[in-house]
Amino acid sequence: MTYIRPKFRHPSAPTNDLGYTKREYEGALSTLCAGCGHDSISGAIIQAYFELSVPPHRIAKLSGIGCSSKTPTYFLGKSHGFNSVHGRMPSVATGANMANRDLMYLGVSGDGDTASIGMGQFVHIVRRNLNIVYIVMNNGCYGLTKGQDSATADAGSKSKAGSVNPFQPIDLAGLALELGAGFVAQSFSGDKPQLIELIKEAVKYPGFALINVISPCVTFNNNPGSTKSYDYVREHIEATATVDYVPLKTEITAAYAEGTGTDVEMHDGTFIRLEKLAAHSNPYNRLTAITALQVARMKNAILTGLVFLEPDPTDLHETLDTSEVALNKMTETDLCPGKQELENINASLR
Structure with missing residues (x-):
């Protein structure tokens, strides 16, 4: 069995503004369970970056440990990548971003990697407003260790083994809002059109952008009684809005009545269309x-x-007033200004 995609592509396959087909944004074939929601998210990531015409070499993808953190192998195979240790992806992403602000950062994590062992790092990457798209593939269980409940499993949810979770779940979207996140969205792996548009807007957002995606585990958490199964999610989705691109138009405000729509202007001047359903x-x-x-x-x-x-965030580089030149582009003279400059700094601290 091979996990390498065939090189042949139809000569009439659509291309983006760079002349690339989707092949340039794909990775290896997935080894996850057939029907895993994570594969749908990987497909949405491929489609979003393809439609945005982002050069693959400008992307840095980072992950931790878990089924979700395996997925960067399956998309953006020509981008930079780093698979960190369990729960520590935020600190690696922060260091990389501080060293090279010219790359576009994509963090992929799971509910265990973020809401359990990585919770301490997650809260700090949110409050520091690192410029990164942070996607949580949330299935409410630990798929790599046979389906135990994770910290996002709903109280009363029943596992495949039959046990009922007695604990209240951690609401990652709510937590991100409390910590000051500027872009917070939720989606469902089975709603690919919505997820693609949310990813595209998150990529354009100049700050921390969280997308919490409910992604059912078909092997360990897709059973009757689970609140993160395909059937349950489809029956209980309550959409805040339909999201789509619309052309640049005249300025509008966000004051609009229930049942009507509004164009929400993003930081870079593009728009998304919101239809108010509540x-x-x-x-x-x-x-x-x-x-x-x-x-x-x-x-x-x-x-x-x-x-x-x-609409007007301040990312970590602005907060720390860092150099506009990436560290990897600086010369030795820039990084080591000399003994006299060091003595001047020490004197200023006395």
């Missing part, structure tokens, strides 16, 4: 976003779409 679905209001998540949770609903957007 009275409190205002993506610019953090408190409203937190309330919407809590209301959906009380109704046992899964809120999907763009939950919150901070």
